[in-house]
Amino acid sequence: MRAPSPSDVAAGLDHWPQKRHRTLRAVLSTIADIGEFGLIARLIARSPQTDDVLVGPGDDAAIVSAGDGRVVATTDLLVEGRHFRRAWSGPRDVGHKGAAQNLADIAAMAARPTALLVGLAVPADLPTVWADEFAEGLRAECVRAGAAVIGGDVVRSETLTIAITALGDLAGGAPVLRNGARPGDVVAVNGRLGWSAAGFALLEAGSDEHAPCRLAHLRPSPPYRAGVQAAELGATAMLDVSDGLVQDLGHIAADSAVAIDLDGSLLRPAPELVAAVDRLTAIGARPCSARHYLLTGGEDHALAATFPPSVDLPPQWRVIGRVTPGTGVSVDGAAALDGGWDHFS
Amino acid sequence: MRAPSPSDVAAGLDHWPQKRHRTLRAVLSTIADIGEFGLIARLIARSPQTDDVLVGPGDDAAIVSAGDGRVVATTDLLVEGRHFRRAWSGPRDVGHKGAAQNLADIAAMAARPTALLVGLAVPADLPTVWADEFAEGLRAECVRAGAAVIGGDVVRSETLTIAITALGDLAGGAPVLRNGARPGDVVAVNGRLGWSAAGFALLEAGSDEHAPCRLAHLRPSPPYRAGVQAAELGATAMLDVSDGLVQDLGHIAADSAVAIDLDGSLLRPAPELVAAVDRLTAIGARPCSARHYLLTGGEDHALAATFPPSVDLPPQWRVIGRVTPGTGVSVDGAAALDGGWDHFS
Incomplete structure (x- = not known):
């Protein structure tokens, strides 16, 4: 982590008068200010944990219970401009949506969602508050589904991109696939x-x-x-x-x-x-x-x-x-x- | 899937004389030509499967064995220009690297890598052959580690971005975390x-x-x-x-x-x-x-x-x-x- 440069700060302050820069720096910090590890720390602090989480975020990998010896897994990407627009979707909306579309895939297998991993590729001038609110939306949707956020990765990119992987537990039941429909159903x-x-x-x-x-x-x-x-x-x-x-x-x-x-x-x-x-x-x-x-x-x-x-x-x-x-x-x-x-x- | 437009085809043919367009169309098709589902089908066709895979790609989610009731999970993003450059790294290299950095995180928990999920955000003018070779590199690295590719997502983006999640099996053993070192070790x-x-x-x-x-x-x-x-x-x-x-x-x-x-x-x-x-x-x-x-x-x-x-x-x-x-x-x-x-x- 390094001190924010004037250009980093300015990137979040386009619409504010120059004299207010100093006091607003803390509020309008960007990802460039807090760095990769800073952002990961903020995301993790907002991550719901559950009894399924055996080792949470912060190590090389997380460990989640998979009670019946099987784990259900799916992954999806959301790209700004294609799957959401920041002009329409607030960061909480994007968090909810990213989590929901993956957790739904777990539910569609007849499994209970247990965990989510999130990868964030973000522009350096993304306001920190955007990432915080995104994490809050992700957290809230995970709570709805009963899942925990167990890990993540943050990198810089010109294109705001969100990669989500969801895991689930069949609890001993048979999965419901796409190939079992029979005439008469x-x-x-x-x-x-x-x-x-x-x-x-x-x-x-x-x-x-x-x-x-x-x-x-x-x-x-x-x-x-x-x-x-x-x-x-x-x-x-x-x-x-x-x-x-x-x-x-x-x-x-x-x-x-x-x-x-x-x-x-x-x-x-x-x-x-x-x-x-x-x-x-x-x-x-x-x-x-x-x-x-x-x-x-x-x-x-x-x-x-x-x-x-x-x-x-x-x-x-x-x-x-x-x-x-x-x-x-x-x-x-x-x-x-x-x-x-x-x-x- | 739709028929390729002239602009799609041209995007892959910048360096070729106009008269050769027709015969080269098949060779130099782009992601825009084959579509999202076409690319997913190609990636899946190159995915190694193992005994750990209970339900492979093609349903809402995959199912992987997690023999001892626990699953190890980690995720990483690779962004073109930051984690690789197409001028230096061939598509196979990128596949190897993306798989390796995630599979290594599983190994670092003292687990055996079992499965990989891959999200690809690709420019529409990316040559199909790039995606094919990328999948081949991913496959080869998974074979080295003994893991299967169990699922994926393909979306369009201005920035070529790869999201990989790896899963692993502790086989009844205790994970080795970062917090157990003792003076004298x-x-x-x-x-x-x-x-x-x-x-x-x-x-x-x-x-x-x-x-x-x-x-x-x-x-x-x-x-x-x-x-x-x-x-x-x-x-x-x-x-x-x-x-x-x-x-x-x-x-x-x-x-x-x-x-x-x-x-x-x-x-x-x-x-x-x-x-x-x-x-x-x-x-x-x-x-x-x-x-x-x-x-x-x-x-x-x-x-x-x-x-x-x-x-x-x-x-x-x-x-x-x-x-x-x-x-x-x-x-x-x-x-x-x-x-x-x-x-x-």
């Missing part, structure tokens, strides 16, 4: 569909209303406990809806060698989604239909699963279709509109 | 010291000799099996030397509340390191001394450990000093020169 979802995509449209249109869909885009809220619940209910296949319902159900259909037919009368957009579309229409933003958002919108991280037809599902699991012989995903027997999300298309 | 190292830093200097000086130190910088070669071996020999503290010997031993000293005194007569630079310094001198590059590289050079990922004085160490573990009461790291009783590596200094 029902298809059900638990969580929001289309909210995030409509929220993105609201943000893009410059709407300043704090509508539920806008918040849903900034902070997805996956139903973490529904993953283990689905396994207990007998789910035959499951995933989290990260790229869009039709596209993601297509993975279950392909991996299970079945077709999925959605029932149009059961595809009821939530009132919040309908309200967002109405708002977009009112401000002349020419939105897609609520059903289009529902079928194609990604990043809500709802869980979608197939269950034997005999299963009595609780109300949070909303039946939307059925598994049939064949291939692909349809709505009322007709080809479902496509349009999921490929980061390079 | 000996300090020993296993692996290269200073080679990578001298290799970096050679590369920076434009030396075109394929000297061992140059290769050591591009592809570190951690002694993976020495971690478990150290635990079996009774190591009281251990870490991998990633930031420089003095700086990293300082972590053991601080966490164990002891001092470490290195014996200058035992700090013998390897002949390869001496040769690199001679070469640097010969070409007028004004190198640091071999001892300086040995004491401060990072990224070789040697293992450094403390052992009870009675332990009969095999020759790969070279004794270089002793643990004493006090604080800090010294050489022959005098303050060791500082100068480790902080990515923001």
Whole structure:
């Protein structure tokens, strides 16, 4: 760690009168001021710890319990400008979102999230407070899911990039994969569909209303406990809806060698989604239909699963279709509109 | 996946005459051509699988065995321009290096590396062959360590960034942490010291000799099996030397509340390191001394450990000093020169 240079300080002070620099230095310090180890120390200080953590942050690696001799693991990257914009997303939002999208993948295997590792590539002029608030969002989302933050790495980069790995525990249960759906099964979802995509449209249109869909885009809220619940209910296949319902159900259909037919009368957009579309229409933003958002919108991280037809599902699991012989995903027997999300298309 | 646009193709063809575009399209395709899922599929096809992998890539998450109910986990980021330069490092080198620096952290806990997860943030104009060769380097280094590649994520970014998480298995043994060194213990190292830093200097000086130190910088070669071996020999503290010997031993000293005194007569630079310094001198590059590289050079990922004085160490573990009461790291009783590596200094 070295003393901050005038240019480092100035980088965080573009909008402040020169004479206030001295007193604001502490408040508006940047990553360049506190250094790599300083930032890691700050992130760790905000990390929730749990009984699963056997050795926490600070050594070469962490050690987490994996009670039944197996560990579930997944990783994701978030890049500024592609997965979030600092103009729209506050640092807490980014922390919540980064954690949520990984923890949801653990839940989608029917596992309980236990731990998160985070890599931060940050511009040197990133205000320290941004990193602090990001860590706070990450922490809060981990608390929601019951997971601990066990380790991390901080490096400098021109592009603010966040790498998150989540670990989970199956607690002796069988994982629910994508390849177990059988003709006759029902298809059900638990969580929001289309909210995030409509929220993105609201943000893009410059709407300043704090509508539920806008918040849903900034902070997805996956139903973490529904993953283990689905396994207990007998789910035959499951995933989290990260790229869009039709596209993601297509993975279950392909991996299970079945077709999925959605029932149009059961595809009821939530009132919040309908309200967002109405708002977009009112401000002349020419939105897609609520059903289009529902079928194609990604990043809500709802869980979608197939269950034997005999299963009595609780109300949070909303039946939307059925598994049939064949291939692909349809709505009322007709080809479902496509349009999921490929980061390079 | 969509058809490649002319601009995508052109991005990989800056140095080729226009008329050859058609035949070269297949060879010089870019990430934009094959898309996110296409690249993931290519990486997975090159991933080594092992008996530890219970569910491999392709579902929401992977599942790895964690035989004794614990999993060791660590994560690191590599950013182009900071941790590697494409002008110096080929894609295989970057794959080797990214895997090695994480797998070494697992070994430094006295665990056996089992699995790797990789996140790739890539410019759209990155040639597909770069990603293929990177995956090949990653695969080869995993094979060296006995680990599998179990999952990944690919996103687009202006800055080529690689996020790697490694997992490991303690197989019922106790981890060797940084806080167990006791006065009277000996300090020993296993692996290269200073080679990578001298290799970096050679590369920076434009030396075109394929000297061992140059290769050591591009592809570190951690002694993976020495971690478990150290635990079996009774190591009281251990870490991998990633930031420089003095700086990293300082972590053991601080966490164990002891001092470490290195014996200058035992700090013998390897002949390869001496040769690199001679070469640097010969070409007028004004190198640091071999001892300086040995004491401060990072990224070789040697293992450094403390052992009870009675332990009969095999020759790969070279004794270089002793643990004493006090604080800090010294050489022959005098303050060791500082100068480790902080990515923001």
